[in-house]
Amino acid sequence: MEQGQNRWTDERMDIIISLLLRTGVILSAVIVLIGGIMYLVQYRHLVPDYRIFRGEPTTLRHLGSILHGVATFHSRSWMQLGLFVLVATPVARVAFSIFGFYKERDRTYVLLTLVVLSVLIFGLMEH
C-alpha cells in the first residue's frame, strides 16, 4: 500500500518537474528573443569582435544591475535576464525536488537535495 502511494507521488513529481523545466526554457527563450531582436535592430551595423577576452561590463554580471537595464529597455540586459531565467530553471527544479521528497517522507533525499541546492546557491553567490 505504502509502495503504491510512493509510486504515485514519484510519477506526479516527474510530471511537475517536466512541466517546470519546459516552462523555464520557453520563458527564457522568449525573453532572450525579445532582447535579441532589440539588439539586432539597434546594433546590426556594428562589427563584432570577440577575439580578445575583455570580460563583460559589471552591469551585465549581476542580477540587480541587469534588472535595472531591463527597466530601461537595454537590449543586452534583456538577453542577459533571459539567460538568468534559464540558469534558474534547473535550480528551481532542485528546489521543487526538496518539496517532492518531503511529501514522500524520504528524509535522506530531502537532505541530499538540500546539499545540492546549497552548492548551487553557493555558486550563484558573489565570489
Added chain:
Amino acid sequence: MSLLLFTVLIWVCSLGAGLLGSLTGLGGGMVIVPLLLLVFKVDIHYAAGASLISVIATSSGAAAAYVKEGFTNIRIGMFLEVATTLGAIFGAYLVAKISPPAIAIIFGLVLLYSAYMSVRSQTVKPSEHPPDPLAARLRMNGEYPAIAGPTAYSIRRVPLGFLICYFAGLISGLLGIGSGALKVLAMDQAMQIPFKVSTATSNFMIGVTAAASAGIYFQRGYIDPGLAMPVMLGVLFGSFMGARIMPGTPSRKLRILFDVAILILAFEMLFKGFTGKL
C-alpha cells in the same frame, strides 16, 4: 562582418549543431566551443560561456520529455548531482587559472574520448561486481519501461560512480560543456545502470551541473549575451527539430558523420593548443 550577419551565421551553425546532436543523441554542446573558436575566432572564455548556456537549454528541454517517459532515475540523478555540482564549481574556478592553450588541449582530449565512447560497442557484459548495498539503502535501484514491460535493475560500485561524476562536473565547469560522455561512463560502465536510464539521467543532471558553474561564469564576465543569444536559440531550436523529425534511435550514418566531425575538431583543438595559436 556586420553584427547582423555574424549573429545569423552563428545561429544557423548552432541550429545545425543542435539538430545533429539531437539526432545522434550525442548532444550539440560539444561542438559549439570548437566551432566558435575555430570558425568565428571567438575567445575561448566567451565560447565556453555561450556553450554552457546552450547546454542548460538543451538539457532542460530534453529532460522535460525524458522524465515523463520514465527512463530518468531521479534518485540516482540527485545523489550524483552532489558530486557533479561540487566538481563544476571547482572547474569554473580553474578556468581563470589554466592558460587558454592548455584548456584547448584538454578540450581536444575530451572530444577524442567522446568520439571513442560513441563508436565502441554497446554490448552488455555480464557483471562481475555484486549489487552495491549502498544503492539499496539509498533506494536507487529501480525499473524502466522496456519492450517486454517494466524491467528492474540494481546498481553497482556507487563510490566509483560518484568519483567519476565529480570529475565529469569539473570538466563541465572548466570547458563549458555538458560532459555527458563522462557521466554515462560513470553510470553505464562503473555503476552498470542500463544504457537508456544512464543517458536519460545523465541528460537530467547536465542542466544542474552547468547551472552550478554558471554563477561564476556570469560574475567573471564569460557570458556575453550578444553571443550566447544566437547560440542558445539556435541549439535549442535545432534539438527541438531533431526530436520532432526522428524521435528514438539515431541513424548509424548520421552518427558516423558526427563522430568524424568531432574527430576533426578534436585534432584542430589539439593543434591550436600545442602551437599556442589562441
